[in-house]
Amino acid sequence: MSLDLDALCPRLAGAPLFAPLSLAIAPGTVASVMGPSGVGKSTLIDAIAGHLAPAFTLTGSVTLNGADILARPAESRRVGVVFQDAVLFPHLSVGDNLAFGLSRAVKGRAARRATVEAALEQAGLSGFAARDPASLSGGQRARAALMRSLLADPAALLLDEPFSRLDTALRDEIRAFTFARIRARAIPALMVSHDPADAAAARGPTIRLIPIGDIT
Amino acid sequence: MSARGEGWGLRAGVIVVLGVGVIGPIAAGLAQTARAAFGVMPAIGATEPGFAAFAALFAVPGLGSAVRLTLVTGLGATALSVIVALGALPALHGRLSRGRAARWLTPFLATPHAALAIGLAFVLAPSGWIARAVAPFAGFDRPPDIALVGDPWGIALILGLMVKEVPFLLLVGLAALTQIPLTRHLATARALGYPPAAAWLKVVAPQLWPMLRLPVMVVMAYALSTVDMALILGPSTPPVLAVLLARAFFAPDTAMLLPASAGALLQGALVAGALGALWLIERVLARLGRAWLRRGGRGHGIDGLFALGRFVALVLAAIGGLAILALLAWSFAWRWPWPAPLPESWSLRAWIGAGPGLARAAGQTLAIALSTTVLSLALAVAWLEGEDRARLGRAGWAEALVYLPLLVPQIAFLYGLNVLFLRLGLTGGVAAVIWAQALFVFPYVMIALSDPWRALDPALIRAAAALGAGPWRRLVAIKLPVLIAPLLTAAAIGLAVSVAQYLPTLFMGAGRIATLTTEAVTLASASDRRVTGVYATLQAGMPLAAFAAAFVIPAVLHRNRRALRGGGV
Incomplete structure (x- = not known):
């Protein structure tokens, strides 16, 4: 039960973006990948989640619970992604955003609704099911997006600068919430960030991406 | 006067012009039609109100x-x-940039309905390309006896309408997609386990629909009430309602006028009913879609549906392309025996033989098209500039005003309008035709120009104002030159719409104004394919030339201005 990157290296027109990355992430741990902006942190997330733009190629491997996932399409990898700005769908209510994420394994209208309600409650969003996502505050959006990702029952979670848009005051709270949920789920998580405080709070292995120009 | 006050004035002026020029006539035309439908038409001695016309x-x-x-x-x-447009949109969006996709769609948008229908009839006819292509395999030693054009089920007509409307919906859809953060939404949906097709259907389509609703309504109103396409591709006994009515209105027996007016109201009711049904379907689908979405199924079997949409769109494009080429081939064909795929000998005889009549119709068409386009463009610029100066957004009612002429079936008010004109003593002149066409040209020009106009970088205008340029100088020296490409594109669209108009030319010209379209439609039913091909080729060529000019002129003018070299359309 772990997420393993082995010499993973996205390339643009054959040229590597950063030095090949190897990393083993155990369940319930949050690994941090740090690096200056522009080094390709988001590209790393895209590569693992399966959203790499066609211009890129990829060498190395990604194994999730022992199976190589790189050949699978994004939707079949069971890799959840929490984006920087939450990306709640504007045409759906908060509850329906979560229902959209909720795995098909939960069957029956009442059971699904109850699961969504329970997830909202855990996120401190009780009674928010019918709300327009646009009316949520930044912290509420972040929590809703995380719950939506977890409801899809991912086997690993990727966090793309998940706290950088939040106020400093809010950041600690959302960080604690996010990491607690990941540990409770006992899934491996990988966070990319440029904020050392994020890595410190994650308390997992920390890797600094080396821009390719600095290798030699 | 302040710029703001001037803006209000400008906008008030435009609204007055639209009220008197667009809303008034449509309402008056409908009223006249309704009056005749209920038995009152003094010109033919009918003065007794009643339901006799409906009975008839x-x-x-x-x-x-x-x-x-x-x-x-x-x-x-x-x-x-x-369905086809929604199915093909992801592929088109994923593979072509918006500018390139627009250029591929332009020939289908530019070709008038009638020309495309004539070309399609050539392709589908028993002696057309499709039959010729299968002849060697099927063993046809002469054109098969299969009626693919004018079939009693209306399949050819449906096909013709689709070849014309799918590109329109695709173009509108591509523009609408730019309003949605597509990449992030699709990535999010796929990270939650949804394959691409399901992600489109559940996440993109519901956000796209509000922007597609009005264009779909326009397509619906047109498809239910087209006369020219139905004359060429539809069955004739019985024809669709609009053709039946057009025949009745032009019947020598004036007694038919009253039942025809009643029919025109019926036509209006059909369109209104269909728009109402669309509203209802939208609500039902939204409900079902919400329930489907809440069940959380990852929709793994629907990728095939999108592949089907893509395939059908490609087939439509191929058929449409063949139809346009068929016009050209027939216009230059001399001997074309069965089952040769191309003519044995080519000739200019059809073009030369059509000479004077063709030149007259082409001149008339061009004069009318240029007048309506210039008029519509001036009005659109006045409207938009008025909004800028009064610092107003577009109100919902104003948007509806722009679309109104495209949603009311032409036949429901054009005849009534014609009657009104006769009573006022303004008969069948070019001016009446120009004005009637402008009713339909203005909306398209306005729609085409609105988005680029509003997307103009406001910093440019502020910079000009800071340099002391007043509102007029800002308009003439900054806005119009910077917006030359969208202005010319809007003009090309206007010209294409004008050239394609059939019913307004026929009704308001009292049958005496001959344009390429009216001539081509008349020729299509009877005579020589070569001559029909000549008229239809020129009819399709004029808008195409306009689009080409709209693409080339800004490219030449701005050859040293990289920031202004957009993608054309």
Whole structure:
């Protein structure tokens, strides 16, 4: 039960973006990948989640619970992604955003609704099911997006600068919430960030991406 | 006067012009039609109000079939066009940039309905390219006896409407997609386990629909009430309702005018009913879609549906391309024996033989098209500039005002309008035709120009104002030159719409104004394919040339201005 990157290296027109990355992430741990902006942190997330733009190629491997996932399409990898700005769908209510994420394994209208309600409650969003996502505050959006990702029952979670848009005051709270949920789920998580405080709070292995120009 | 006050003034002026020029006439035309439908038309001695005209209408043999055929072809073509366009949109968006996609779609948008229908009839005819292509394999030693054009089910008409409307919906859809953060939404949905097709259907389509609703309504109103396409591709006994009515309005027997007016109201009711049904379907689908979404199924079997949409769109494009080429081939063909794929000998005889009549019709068409386009463009610029100066957004009612002429079936008010004109003593002149065409040209020009106009970088205007340029100088020296490409594109669209107009030319010209379109439609029913091909080729060539000019002129003018070299359309 772990997420393993082995010499993973996205390339643009054959040229590597950063030095090949190897990393083993155990369940319930949050690994941090740090690096200056522009080094390709988001590209790393895209590569693992399966959203790499066609211009890129990829060498190395990604194994999730022992199976190589790189050949699978994004939707079949069971890799959840929490984006920087939450990306709640504007045409759906908060509850329906979560229902959209909720795995098909939960069957029956009442059971699904109850699961969504329970997830909202855990996120401190009780009674928010019918709300327009646009009316949520930044912290509420972040929590809703995380719950939506977890409801899809991912086997690993990727966090793309998940706290950088939040106020400093809010950041600690959302960080604690996010990491607690990941540990409770006992899934491996990988966070990319440029904020050392994020890595410190994650308390997992920390890797600094080396821009390719600095290798030699 | 302050710029703001001037803006209000400008906008008030435009609204007055639209009220007097667009809303008034449509309302008056409808009123006249309704009056005649209920038995009052003093010009032919009918003064007794009553329901006799409706009784006479319902006694017309084949009326029931005509209504059924209208609904099947109109609603069928609209539904299929929407489905195919939605299915093909992801592929088109993923593979071509917006500018390139627009350039591929332009020939289909530019070709007038009538020209495309004539070309399609050439392709589908028993002696057309499709039959010629299969002849060696099927062993046809002469053109097969299969009626693919004018078939009693209206399949050819549905096909023709789709070839025209799918590209339109695709173009509108591509523009609408730029309003959605597509990449992030699709990535999010896929990270939650949804394959691409399901992600489109559940996440993108519901956000796209509000921007597609009005264009789909326009397509629906058109498909239910087209006359020229139905004359060429539709069945003739019975025809669709609009054709039945057009025949009745032009029948030598004036007694037909009253039942025809009643029919025009029926036509209006059909379109209104269909728009109402669309509203209802939208609500039902939204409900079902929400329930489907809440069940959380990852929709793994629907990728195939999108592949089907893509395939059908490609087939439509191929058929449309063949139709346009068929016009050209026939216009230059001399000997073209069965089953040769191309003519044995080519000739200019059809072009030369059509000479004077063709030149007259082409000149008339161009004069009318240029006048309506310039008029519409001036009005659109005045409207937009008025909004800028008064610092107003577009109100909902104003948007509806722009679309109104495209949603009311032409036949429901054009005849009434014609009667009104006759009573006022303004008969069948070029001016009446120009004005009637502008009713339909203005909306398209306005729609085409609005988005680029509002997307103009406001910093440019502020910079000009800071340099002391007043509102007029800002308009003439900054806005119009910077917006030259969208202005010319809007003009090309206006010209294409004008050239394509059939019913307004026929009704308001009292049959005496001959344009390429009216001539081509008349020729299509009877005579020589070569001559028909000549008229239809020129009819399609004029808008195409306009689009080419709209693309080339800014490219040449701005050859040293990289920031202004956009993608054309």
